Amino acid sequence: MRTICLYFQVHQPFRLKKYRFFNIGNDHYYYDDYLNESVMRKIIEKCYFPANEILFDLIQKYNGKFKVAFSISGVAMDQFELYAPEVLESFKKLADTGSVEFLAETNAHSLVALKDKQAFNEQVKTHSQKIKKHFNQSPSVFRNTELIYSDEIGAAVSDMGYKAMLTEGAKHVLGWKSPNYLYCNAIEPRLKVLLKNFKLSDDIAFRFSSKTWEEWPLTTEKFVGWLNNIDPKEEVVNLFMDYETFGEHQWRETGIFDFLKFFPETVFNNSNFTFSTPSEVAEKLQPVSAIHVPNPISWADEERDLTAWLGNDLQNEAFNKLYSLSGKISKCKDPAILEDWNWLQTSDHLYYMCTKFFSDGDVHEYFNPYESPYEAFINYMNVLSDFEIRVNTAVPETNTDKELAKLRVLVTEKDDLLKKYMSEINKLKLNISKPKTSGTKKVSSKAIPGKIKTPGISKTGKKSTKVSKVKKK
Amino acid sequence: MKVLMFGWEFPPHISGGLGTASYGLTKGLSRIKDVDVTFVVPKAYGDEDQTSVKLLGAGDIQITKRKLHLKNFSKAMDYLEVKSNIVPYIDPEDFWRLSKKEVSGRYNFIQVNSEGKISFSGKYGPDLLTEIANYSVVASVIAEENEFDLIHAHDWLAYPAGIAAKEVSGKPLVIHVHATDFDRSGGKVNPDVYAIEKKGMDIADLIITVSNLTRDTVINKYHINPAKVFTVYNAVEPLNENEKAKYKKGTDEKIVTFLGRITFQKGPEYFILAASKILQKMDNVRFVMAGSGDMMNNMIIMTARLGITNKFNFTGFLRGDDVYEMLRLSDVYIMPSISEPFGISPLEALQSNVPVIISNQSGVAEILTHAIKTDFWDIDAMADSIYGILKYPALTKMFTKYGKKEVDDLSWENSALKVKEVYENALSLY
Numbered sequence: 001m002r003t004i005c006l007y008f009q010v011h012q013p014f015r016l017k018k019y020r021f022f023n024i025g026n027d028h029y030y031y032d033d034y035l036n037e038s039v040m041r042k043i044i045e046k047c048y049f050p051a052n053e054i055l056f057d058l059i060q061k062y063n064g065k066f067k068v069a070f071s072i073s074g075v076a077m078d079q080f081e082l083y084a085p086e087v088l089e090s091f092k093k094l095a096d097t098g099s100v101e102f103l104a105e106t107n108a109h110s111l112v113a114l115k116d117k118q119a120f121n122e123q124v125k126t127h128s129q130k131i132k133k134h135f136n137q138s139p140s141v142f143r144n145t146e147l148i149y150s151d152e153i154g155a156a157v158s159d160m161g162y163k164a165m166l167t168e169g170a171k172h173v174l175g176w177k178s179p180n181y182l183y184c185n186a187i188e189p190r191l192k193v194l195l196k197n198f199k200l201s202d203d204i205a206f207r208f209s210s211k212t213w214e215e216w217p218l219t220t221e222k223f224v225g226w227l228n229n230i231d232p233k234e235e236v237v238n239l240f241m242d243y244e245t246f247g248e249h250q251w252r253e254t255g256i257f258d259f260l261k262f263f264p265e266t267v268f269n270n271s272n273f274t275f276s277t278p279s280e281v282a283e284k285l286q287p288v289s290a291i292h293v294p295n296p297i298s299w300a301d302e303e304r305d306l307t308a309w310l311g312n313d314l315q316n317e318a319f320n321k322l323y324s325l326s327g328k329i330s331k332c333k334d335p336a337i338l339e340d341w342n343w344l345q346t347s348d349h350l351y352y353m354c355t356k357f358f359s360d361g362d363v364h365e366y367f368n369p370y371e372s373p374y375e376a377f378i379n380y381m382n383v384l385s386d387f388e389i390r391v392n393t394a395v396p397e398t399n400t401d402k403e404l405a406k407l408r409v410l411v412t413e414k415d416d417l418l419k420k421y422m423s424e425i426n427k428l429k430l431n432i433s434k435p436k437t438s439g440t441k442k443v444s445s446k447a448i449p450g451k452i453k454t455p456g457i458s459k460t461g462k463k464s465t466k467v468s469k470v471k472k473k
Numbered sequence: 474m475k476v477l478m479f480g481w482e483f484p485p486h487i488s489g490g491l492g493t494a495s496y497g498l499t500k501g502l503s504r505i506k507d508v509d510v511t512f513v514v515p516k517a518y519g520d521e522d523q524t525s526v527k528l529l530g531a532g533d534i535q536i537t538k539r540k541l542h543l544k545n546f547s548k549a550m551d552y553l554e555v556k557s558n559i560v561p562y563i564d565p566e567d568f569w570r571l572s573k574k575e576v577s578g579r580y581n582f583i584q585v586n587s588e589g590k591i592s593f594s595g596k597y598g599p600d601l602l603t604e605i606a607n608y609s610v611v612a613s614v615i616a617e618e619n620e621f622d623l624i625h626a627h628d629w630l631a632y633p634a635g636i637a638a639k640e641v642s643g644k645p646l647v648i649h650v651h652a653t654d655f656d657r658s659g660g661k662v663n664p665d666v667y668a669i670e671k672k673g674m675d676i677a678d679l680i681i682t683v684s685n686l687t688r689d690t691v692i693n694k695y696h697i698n699p700a701k702v703f704t705v706y707n708a709v710e711p712l713n714e715n716e717k718a719k720y721k722k723g724t725d726e727k728i729v730t731f732l733g734r735i736t737f738q739k740g741p742e743y744f745i746l747a748a749s750k751i752l753q754k755m756d757n758v759r760f761v762m763a764g765s766g767d768m769m770n771n772m773i774i775m776t777a778r779l780g781i782t783n784k785f786n787f788t789g790f791l792r793g794d795d796v797y798e799m800l801r802l803s804d805v806y807i808m809p810s811i812s813e814p815f816g817i818s819p820l821e822a823l824q825s826n827v828p829v830i831i832s833n834q835s836g837v838a839e840i841l842t843h844a845i846k847t848d849f850w851d852i853d854a855m856a857d858s859i860y861g862i863l864k865y866p867a868l869t870k871m872f873t874k875y876g877k878k879e880v881d882d883l884s885w886e887n888s889a890l891k892v893k894e895v896y897e898n899a900l901s902l903y
């Protein structure tokens with residue numbers, strides 16, 4: 001059997017608003033709603049809606065022979081719920097066809113797997129629950145944030161009960177080996193490992209519209225020709241990419257949607273390849289060997305390592321500062337704090353602080369709402385400083401923290417009281433000022449010496465009472 | 474290739490970035506084999522000379538010539554001094570203010586008759602513009618007496634000299650724009666200065682600007698053909714790190730430093746406003762404004778009004794090593810310039826391992842990646858950046874690691890090589 005495994009990643013972070021140091025302690029809302037919603041709107045129009053429609057039609061057309069897999073990060077699902085429930089519906093429609101598999105990942109699209117096994121476990125569980133809730137599937141295959149994988153992470157994922165995991169077919173890990181087989185974890189051989197064929201995946205995801213590429217323009221015939229050139233003994237071609245490839249990274253005008261539309265047809269007509277979901281691949285194929293990955297790999301940049309997120313002092317400091325709070329968070333019950341904790345862990349925040357300007361700078365700039373990594377760092381650290389104050393208030397551990405927490409509660413209580421009193425005072429003031437104004441008028445009319453009461457004055461007096469009556473109504 | 478260069482100051486009498494730049498450049502050029510530079514400077518004397526200069530006719534101007542042997546120069550350089558009271562960074566109005574003492578009788582009379590600036594500017598004309606004319610007459614004398622292939626003139630006061638030399642000799646003229654009057658005046662451009670600058674740029678065969686920012690000004694504001702304008706970035710001399718610190722920091726407070734002329738162009742008030750924002754949130758910090766300038770008194774008043782004088786210090790003008798001492802004591806260096814054609818001092822700060830915050834409106838922002846850049850008017854962003862550097866140590870770590878390397882990779886020799894390319898271009902036009 002020779003098969004193609006198509007997998008698409010869907011993720012959008014909660015981008016932070018400009019958060020200055022004078023906001024620390026005063027402002028506990030961190031997100032740029034306008035930016036997040038408008039980016040989401042744009043991507044829905046350009047990618048999610050048209051691409052979902054094409055996939056749905058293809059699945060109908062080929063009656064179960066065409067299959068794909070998705071992983072949708074927890075934060076992306078949160079954003080769908082907030083800004084675009086109709087997109088969630090559209091993915092549900094795909095789920096209902098039975099030809100679409102949803103994978104497990106970390107809820108926050110975080111790097112927690114590198115830091116805290118317990119928290120990793122919980123995040124994955126939360127994400128799987130969300131998948132169950134929205135798409136009525138219980139994921140059996142896991143993919144980590146940015147396809148980050150190591151022997152240890154794989155073993156942890158196996159312990160959680162997942163039968164397979166996706167990662168990058170990184171050159172420095174594979175050496176002479178081919179990514180086009182099923183492998184297994186080096187510590188826990190029960191966990192199957194699917195490796196991305198980065199050459200063929202990136203031909204679509206990155207090079208598709210590049211006119212300087214000698215293979216441009218890429219047609220489905222040409223691409224399937226390359227598939228046919230693969231050694232007939234090799235069993236699976238894993239094409240993993242961002243879903244935003246369709247319509248967002250590669251615009252509609254490049255012909256990417258036509259490529260997607262005619263890809264299955266060309267595969268069925270010109271080759272003996274089939275389509276499978278990751279869990280089918282893991283079930284049907286036998287692993288050829290274990291894959292040894294002592295140091296974590298990812299699908300990012302030329303190096304396929306972690307340096308896009310944890311490559312400099314800024315990123316390391318932010319990362320360590322964030323997870324220094326995890327002990328307290330585990331004791332925290334406040335839902336607002338837990339939600340922020342989730343959204344602040346998203347790996348994109350670290351990605352914005354990347355200083356690898358020269359080799360992969362273009363890609364980084366394209367995704368980055370900040371002008372410089374330094375700005376990104378300061379903004380994030382300011383937010384984190386405020387968040388830390390809140391966590392310390394919610395879970396006071398040291399005596400000073402306890403003292404501060406008490407005082408903070410006192411202050412907020414007093415603030416509320418003050419507000420209440422102020423509104424009461426204002427009300428009373430209004431009540432007092434009304435009779436006073438008519439009173440002063442009377443005084444002034446009386447004070448005019450030598451004036452006898454005239455009908456005119458009494459008229460004005462009447463008028464003023466009328467006015468006050470109207471006011472009372 | 475023999476170059477006749479007209480500048481306006483030379484070590485040790487340096488008053489700012491321009492002197493440093495022309496010094497560094499000539500030093501870089503001296504290391505290139507087939508380039509010989511003869512440097513002409515007008516030199517400011519004391520009070521008596523200032524009055525007497527006006528009485529000098531072209532034939533009376535003395536020219537002294539001596540050989541210079543400077544440390545780090547690979548060969549001796551001819552150095553010509555012209556008696557004149559032209560001082561850099563002075564516009565005609567300031568010049569009138571400085572020189573009015575000596576000729577007060579005459580000027581009092583004129584002052585009575587004048588109201589407002591326009592008639593005012595008509596009166597100072599005979600002063601500074603005559604100076605410049607005198608300088609250009611001297612230039613033509615020098616051009617006749619010396620052998621050279623090309624003329625290079627630094628900034629507007631030297632343009633007429635360059636033009637005169639070109640007219641006499643018929644050799645190509647390259648002018649070097651370190652700043653324009655749009656930078657110095659903050660929009661209130663002096664028409665006489667503009668005319669001199671424009672004429673220099675029109676007549677020059679090629680133009681060197683110190684940044685693309687300045688290049689844009691030259692192209693858009695002076696309507697110069699873009700094809701004849703080239704950007705050559707400044708560099709910085711390597712720091713002599715063996716020197717021991719003279720002063721020890723007396724407090725454990727963090728120090729944030731502004732270093733430069735306290736003039737409109739440098740945006741000192743934005744620094745003060747940012748400082749006052751930070752002091753509302755942070756206690757363990759001190760702000761220093763080093764330098765002098767026409768806005769200094771106003772700035773002192775401003776800090777007093779904001780009630781931050783206990784945390785804000787003015788040092789006055791710093792010379793030579795004191796600059797580096799100040800930087801050594803600093804934790805953050807900030808340059809909120811409104812319009813800065815280049816800006817060498819942030820490079821000096823990075824050499825001393827001090828993180829820098831620079832405005833987007835500076836030429837140096839084009840070549841520095843490991844620096845924080847904000848708009849000069851964005852006080853919130855500026856305050857936030859200062860706070861970030863003081864509060865989150867990873868930033869300082871990054872800046873000292875990468876920023877310093879970035880600066881060390883710049884060298885005057887590289888700039889000089891680019892200048893030489895421009896020379897060759899200019900010569901090929903003839």
